[in-house]
Amino acid sequence: MESLVIPVLILLLAGAAVLLMARALGRRTAGARASTAKADSARTSTATAGGTALPGDPAERARAAAAKLTEDQHRRLYALIAQGQAMAAIKLYYEASGDGLRASRDAVGALAAHPQPFHSAAPEAAEPDDDDTPQRFPYRYRAIASKGDVTREVSSNMLNDEIYGRIRTLARSGDTEAAATALTRHSDISMKQAREFIALLDD
Structure with a gap:
């Protein structure tokens, strides 16, 4: 009987060791997944601000930001940037564009780093004048x-x-x-x- 006790104890100890190792491994895997999820979440929140996806390229971001401004807003924004009034520039862009605060901050930073000239909307093509482009009718x-x-x-x-x-x-x-x-x-x-x-x- 005593000869069976020792093997049973060895099996129990081995099983307990396996269970402990499995739990430790499970915790490590869960921690790694949580860390990856947190990093992905941080990247997502950096890429999107105020619910608006921002272009990755700063120059492209500056062009997109400038397109949201009228000529007067564009002039005032760059005047504030030139005067070093970053907060006032962000506030002006925030009110003009309707973007979130973080997106407005990033947009003003991009505009400061990559100055953009103002581009007005393309004028509509004028209808051709009858005198310039005569039409031929099916009758004389x-x-x-x-x-x-x-x-x-x-x-x-x-x-x-x-x-x-x-x-x-x-x-x-x-x-x-x-x-x-x-x-x-x-x-x-x-x-x-x-x-x-x-x-x-x-x-």
């Missing part, structure tokens, strides 16, 4: 002008009532050269023929 329009016994006619598929009305208005207002130029753009006649035609409309 006949314009007739007469004075006394003299009559002139212009037939063109680049004229219509609206365009011819503008030409007549120019002629009757005394701007005969502009009227003649417009007529040549909307027809195939020469400038001399256009002036002769317009001369019949200028009264």
Whole structure:
């Protein structure tokens, strides 16, 4: 009986040692996971401030920040930066952009490190003027002008009532050269023929 007690005690001690080692290993693994999660959380909070993701490149961050400012805000912000009033600059950017405080602080730091010129919004493309880009219509329009016994006619598929009305208005207002130029753009006649035609409309 005594011969069995010693092996049993050895087995119990070995089992206890294995359990202790397993627990220690489990704690170490849990600590490592917690440390990794904390580091990831810190990186995430650094990358996002005020709920807005910030560009990683400082120069790109400065460009993105400058795009949120009006011309007056841009001028005032750089005046504050030049005067060393960092807190006032952050407050101005915070109010102008709607970003969080941390994002505003980072944005002002990027703007200070990478000065950005002000870029206004691109102006909308102007609609082409009828006089500059004549449209060809599927019909030929006949314009007739007469004075006394003299009559002139212009037939063109680049004229219509609206365009011819503008030409007549120019002629009757005394701007005969502009009227003649417009007529040549909307027809195939020469400038001399256009002036002769317009001369019949200028009264």
